Amino acid sequence: MSTGILESLRGGLIVSCQAYPGEPLRDPAILRQLALAVVEGGAVAVRLEGLTTVRFAAEVVDVPIIGIVKEGRGPVVITPTVDRALELARAGADIVAVDGTRRSRPDGLGLREVVERLHGEAGVLVMADCGSLQDALAAEAAGADLLGTTLAGYSGERALTRGPDLELVRELASECGSPIVAEGRIRTPHEAQAALLAGAFAVCVGTAITHPASITRDFVDGLQAG
Numbered sequence: 001m002s003t004g005i006l007e008s009l010r011g012g013l014i015v016s017c018q019a020y021p022g023e024p025l026r027d028p029a030i031l032r033q034l035a036l037a038v039v040e041g042g043a044v045a046v047r048l049e050g051l052t053t054v055r056f057a058a059e060v061v062d063v064p065i066i067g068i069v070k071e072g073r074g075p076v077v078i079t080p081t082v083d084r085a086l087e088l089a090r091a092g093a094d095i096v097a098v099d100g101t102r103r104s105r106p107d108g109l110g111l112r113e114v115v116e117r118l119h120g121e122a123g124v125l126v127m128a129d130c131g132s133l134q135d136a137l138a139a140e141a142a143g144a145d146l147l148g149t150t151l152a153g154y155s156g157e158r159a160l161t162r163g164p165d166l167e168l169v170r171e172l173a174s175e176c177g178s179p180i181v182a183e184g185r186i187r188t189p190h191e192a193q194a195a196l197l198a199g200a201f202a203v204c205v206g207t208a209i210t211h212p213a214s215i216t217r218d219f220v221d222g223l224q225a226g
């Protein structure tokens with residue numbers, strides 16, 4: 001079952017459908033529809049934030065759901081506790097993404113324990129959102145099923161590159177045995193392809209597809225630059 005889910009992601013596009021606090025699209029029913037729309041376009045999986053959004057989408061979306069909850073004041077905000085992670089699984093996430101850095105978690109657990117509980121109690125796959133090669137090696141040793149470059153540039157260990165951190169994708173692909181998801185600042189189909197060529201197993205794009213305020217701002221800036 002879980003091997004089937006992993007295989008269904010190979011070489012494909014995962015689309016993150018998120019709206020941030022205070023934004024007009026931050027509504028589980030709207031985000032469910034957005035998820036359906038990206039699946040229509042060929043997304044092999046969707047990445048969704050929030051228990052209700054995951055629950056709503058799980059009823060209608062026929063590709064794997066990668067669930068996260070973002071909460072707390074940080075620095076660990078992506079599914080920071082095992083309780084939330086298990087709730088995401090119960091809400092219908094097929095893969096639960098958690099902070100995969102080596103920073104301490106608010107519930108005091110290590111990543112290994114989080115992964116073991118998700119595997120043992122919920123039977124879901126675990127994606128570790130990493131910010132460096134050292135994170136990814138530790139997450140792999142802890143048993144994570146997928147390693148994401150999600151936090152590259154945001155955890156203090158890597159520079160915030162303008163586009164995707166392809167150098168990190170390359171490093172992870174050569175040093176780790178687990179599937180790599182290239183995620184973060186991928187804005188064009190060409191960059192998505194470059195991430196696959198750099199060794200990613202799958203590519204995850206959010207803002208460039210599902211965040212209209214950012215996309216609009218880019219156009220507005222373009223007009224002003226002209």
Ligand SMILES: CC(=O)N[C@H](C=O)[C@@H](O)[C@H](O)[C@H](O)COP(=O)(O)O
Nearest residue numbers: 016150154184185186205206207208
């Ligand atoms: C760093 C962090 O909190 N990343 C979040 C993780 O879920 C989302 O805000 C991103 O949109 C997602 O990773 C996709 O990346 P991009 O939107 O750059 O394509």
